[in-house]
Amino acid sequence: xxxxxxxxxxxxxxxxxxxxxxxxxATALTMHGTILLGTWRRFTATQVLAPPxxxxxxxxxxxxxLPVVGYDRMSSGTxxxxxxxxxxxxxxxxxxxxxxxxxxxxxxxxxVLAPTAFRGATWTAGSLPDTAVGLWHIGGDEQRVEVxxxxxxxxxxxxxxxRTIEADVVLSSADxxxxxxxxxxxxxxxxxxxxxxxxxxxxxxxxxxxxALSSLPDFGCAPEALTGRIQIGASLDYLERAFDxxxxxxxxxxxxxxxxxxxxxxxxxxxxGSHVASVYVHYAPRxxxxxxxxxxxxxxxxxxxxxxxxxxxxIRQQVIAAQVITPHDLEREY
Numbered sequence: 001x002x003x004x005x006x007x008x009x010x011x012x013x014x015x016x017x018x019x020x021x022x023x024x025x026a027t028a029l030t031m032h033g034t035i036l037l038g039t040w041r042r043f044t045a046t047q048v049l050a051p052p053x054x055x056x057x058x059x060x061x062x063x064x065x066l067p068v069v070g071y072d073r074m075s076s077g078t079x080x081x082x083x084x085x086x087x088x089x090x091x092x093x094x095x096x097x098x099x100x101x102x103x104x105x106x107x108x109x110x111x112v113l114a115p116t117a118f119r120g121a122t123w124t125a126g127s128l129p130d131t132a133v134g135l136w137h138i139g140g141d142e143q144r145v146e147v148x149x150x151x152x153x154x155x156x157x158x159x160x161x162x163r164t165i166e167a168d169v170v171l172s173s174a175d176x177x178x179x180x181x182x183x184x185x186x187x188x189x190x191x192x193x194x195x196x197x198x199x200x201x202x203x204x205x206x207x208x209x210x211x212a213l214s215s216l217p218d219f220g221c222a223p224e225a226l227t228g229r230i231q232i233g234a235s236l237d238y239l240e241r242a243f244d245x246x247x248x249x250x251x252x253x254x255x256x257x258x259x260x261x262x263x264x265x266x267x268x269x270x271x272x273g274s275h276v277a278s279v280y281v282h283y284a285p286r287x288x289x290x291x292x293x294x295x296x297x298x299x300x301x302x303x304x305x306x307x308x309x310x311x312x313x314x315i316r317q318q319v320i321a322a323q324v325i326t327p328h329d330l331e332r333e334y
Contacts, residue, residue: 005132081093206284208280209323
């Protein structure tokens, strides 16, 4: 069935499809990763991919600890995107010709995830060695996808809509453990290196508190002096004592604080006269020895506000609302 295809396409398909595998028209996938919803957030998703007919991708992410449920769908030349908080409150709705064109390009490019659907395209040799071009008719438009195939039959790159996605080298901005133990297949790592990464110590020791303030706190200086990073920690000994608590599974009762007041630089972040403050709280271990972060959340906020109150008397009365982001929240949501 593949004998008449360009050699790189034959190489890819013989590698990707085991002999005797039924040539299904659709593929079901599960996935997880991060998605940009204001900021990068973890998500899980399932997708049914059926080139060239369409696809549906359904995902769940978290925003401030609340589930955001969404889907992308393409069928019969039309496409829709929907996201809802708690599966009830609309967050994003999008459809129309631009969405449909984007979805058609995505569907064609993702043929590498559904190799048994290769018969939906017309295949020709690419302009470069080890490449093959698939021409798909999706939603009334022609989509051209160039696949670059390695000598072993694996896909090394995909070019769609003028954009090339190469795969020889991938840069990761995730932490070393996530990169090497969750994003790379185990056989790709030597046993010695995998063991070293497994034992790599990368426990976070920071929490965050976001504050909505009725007015600008009085630090005893001009507002212009508060546009950078403000540190509250009396001495190196103070910082060391704060860290000592984290070593024994506790957060410090007198934490070292680093804060910014971004509304001084962007007045759209708060109503006129009001401000927001972002406070990093050091040190707070990921795992507490004698409590959990669900029950300790309010205590952490109280400790941070006590230190702030000592440095800026009256700031407690200026707090309209507070959000505590624990180390567990940072790991799960960010």
